[in-house]
Amino acid sequence: MKKLTALILGPVALVTTLITLWMGYFVTPADKVQGELARLVYIHPAQAWVALYLSFGTATLASALYLWPRTRSVTADRIAAAAVEVSTVFIALTLITGSIWGRPTWGVWWVWDARLTSTAVLGVLMLGYLALRRANDDPLLRARRSAVFAILTAINVPIVHFSVVWWKTLHQGATVFTDNRHLKIHGSMAWTLLLSFIALSLDFAWLVRARYRVGSVSAANESADLEAALEARRTEAGA
Amino acid sequence: MAIASLRDIVVTAGTFPLLAGVNLELEGATSYVVTGPNGVGKTSLLRLLAGLEAPTRGSGHVLNFDLATTQRRQVRRNVGWLGHEGSFYDDLSATDNLLFAARALRLDVALVAPALERVGLGGRLRTPVKLLSAGQRRRLGLAWLLVRRPQLWLLDEPYASLDDAGRDLMSDLINHATASGATVVLSSHDPVRRDVVASHIEMRGGRIERVG
Amino acid sequence: MAIASLRDIVVTAGTFPLLAGVNLELEGATSYVVTGPNGVGKTSLLRLLAGLEAPTRGSGHVLNFDLATTQRRQVRRNVGWLGHEGSFYDDLSATDNLLFAARALRLDVALVAPALERVGLGGRLRTPVKLLSAGQRRRLGLAWLLVRRPQLWLLDEPYASLDDAGRDLMSDLINHATASGATVVLSSHDPVRRDVVASHIEMRGGRIERVG
């Protein structure tokens, strides 16, 4: 079963992504107001979903599992790291596609909207996580610290979210794009949208798995290296 | 009962094995001298025994606490450590440092002043630790051990940077400790002083070659 | 000619006199051992000779440079210093550290690799200095002296934390240095090793009590 999943995950992810792109480009119609740019709806929301919920949830869960003594394992640590890495990529993509989408309507690349701002803050938190991992080379220490940091980040998510939403709504009356966000969804568009969520979620799973594999292969190499290193150390004359 | 026992312990820093498979049994009320060439892993062994390093492989107990679990914290709490760098707050005076530590561990605060006097720091009670000389800092570490009276003493090159009087004091303390039932493990490059009776632990290449 | 001469020098840290009036003449091609109890001012004296401390009172010359003026910088440049802590960049490897220093002082870069080999660091060329053991760091300091070949060597407790082979090496180097005309001043708590011939400088209370 596990083997089968491993075997088909990649191809399935690839195919669903391709179908999504094909439907997004050729099957669904362009929007009346936004034109071709509206096709970003088949990629941007799904990216955001993966970046903020799927991957961040995975990372938090894995970190919590790592911190709980009964379930502590290298696997959990590695999955958390892989999820954050992938999530960083997806957040970057969300920011990029969002900016491209917003540019014609807003006239600028960025507005201080609640959702945008909180995404950016979360992105920096992810970078912080990666920086933290880089700064420690002792694996145990690194695992412990980054797990705690991930938990801290998780309690931050609702705090950041509400603070930014309230911050925005207090000052600003009409939001520029609430109207624009209201795309009329029907028929093939709805299906494509749904498919895009499935496709990007699969992509996420695939990437995390790949990253996890790279992690465990290099760890395996390390433990093979450890045998060699132990041998070398034992025969050392001392200096 | 053995006060510490290590079985096949490997400790790594990154990918480098500081300790490459250590087996050791330490008896109570005895002193041990760890010897071996530079970089062989003496400091690492003492840090492992102090609960300051986690084993990557193998298993071990110190004072009945498991080194592989979070009981390591308990080990730290119950062990007396005297290292190269000294673990004191640089901005506080000798007295303040010992008072804080003694209070935090609920030890007898009245022991602090006599201990400082005994190690010869009577004239530097108010000087911030960062201004003390190398030997005075080492003596402060000694004073802490006097207040602490731990069951297991771990001394990393305790004689280094002490003058003759300091060395005699150190030997006295070690003998006194073993006489009162504590175990002392020290690393040293000097041939062990004749006034300290101790078993030798010889290290080579991150392992223990010979005990006796 | 005297290689260094100090007259009534006082060095203070804040209000505390580290050195309380020091008079000293050092001859060329000789070694000196500074002795005295902990906190007496040995390290401070060596730092003064290295141009790392400025005299508050008194006057002095080292290698013909005036200690009371900005010539102190020249002193530093011409003196070989081996201290407790080692003055290397923690993040760079042993090789990178020596290469940088050698290039900066226009010394022969080809000397670096053999020097590291000679002090026994051949197996740790790429390890960042912060990961070296206490003795290995001391050996790195030695390697630097081998590349540097200074006229005046100032060694603060050079034997501390070295193993037997390291001590022999150190003695060799000291003898070699004096034989080739350099002056060596070292502080030490160990009785000076028989293989090094040296005059004693005895300190007491921040002053020099006796030379000979």
Added chain:
Amino acid sequence: MMRTAYLVALKDLRIELRSRVLLWQVLPFGLMALVLCGLAVGPDARQQSRIAPGLFYLVVTLVALLVINRSSQIESPRGTRTSLLTLGLDAGGVFLGKAAAMLVQLFATATALLFGTTVLLHVPVHAALVTLPIVLLATATLSAAGVLYGLVASSSSSSATLLPVLALPAFAPILIAGERSFSSLISAGSLSRWVLLLIFSLVAYGSIGVLLYGALEES
């Protein structure tokens, strides 16, 4: 736990008293930063008064970074974090103690800065006085979070630069909450939800700290 907390707090404050870093370095930095922010915003006074709350909390956040850095440096003499470690004290207590000491320092500095803000950026005095309890709440949250992030960032050789990256995003909500509540006292706006947000954060960081500080200190 409370005993440990008390002792650790006392020790940190005593070190602070000895070195006087707060008075001579942190506070002047805060005032300087306030002036600098004023300069960066430009000379229009009306505008300054409007963004004064934001600048005040921005500066408090920066000051917090300095104090956190100092507080975690204290524990690592010569780069090796062995002092509290080798004592093996109750972790929750150490956390609370360090946070309490940091709160005392931060709140004192913030009060002084608040005074500076009223003078330099033309904030009504009554607004400043009324906001003081909220400043206390905000600095408490900053302290609890700060001790945690300080420890997470420590022991790496570059902790002084790592800390800001880790802590700033987490401080953003605290900054917003403080700023909004302060602004609501000057112009208008709702206050209670921001206070609630701060209380929630404080409780969250506090309990996570008591629970997880030990796990961090390990290894």
Added chain:
Amino acid sequence: MMRTAYLVALKDLRIELRSRVLLWQVLPFGLMALVLCGLAVGPDARQQSRIAPGLFYLVVTLVALLVINRSSQIESPRGTRTSLLTLGLDAGGVFLGKAAAMLVQLFATATALLFGTTVLLHVPVHAALVTLPIVLLATATLSAAGVLYGLVASSSSSSATLLPVLALPAFAPILIAGERSFSSLISAGSLSRWVLLLIFSLVAYGSIGVLLYGALEES
């Protein structure tokens, strides 16, 4: 002198390459500080575009503090500043080398932040491009001044907190000059006098550094 400068700069950059502090810590910090400034200022976009230059330079100044701190930390392994000291290198060369290495790092970060500013705070792209040479000038001045202040602060045990107090007042004119010249590209105003001010400061700090760095290193 030039040789020493070259070697020192190379060494500093090599240490930076080993640790990658710039990419992973300083740059994210800068971006976050930019966002935080945006938050502190409030959500009105029009206002933001106007004070963007000021915020940009404010963040660059903060980043400079981090980089300076790091650069002077390098020279003091285990608290004792003896490495370059005991070599007794040509002081002017050491100064120039450290300043050059810092300039490379600061300018790279500032360029990235400038890009961030154009996106986040709606600065016209052409203005950002035109101002780039002035950013180079300003970061050069910051570096020259920074190396000096870093050295002065490093003798104290609490250098991380001392540095900001010493350096910020000196950075204020640089910040104003940068901000004014940048603003003049967006709205209107005179540019040349600010550029002149920057050039003057750079020359002043540069020559003071070359001449006095040795004297400072003493003691």
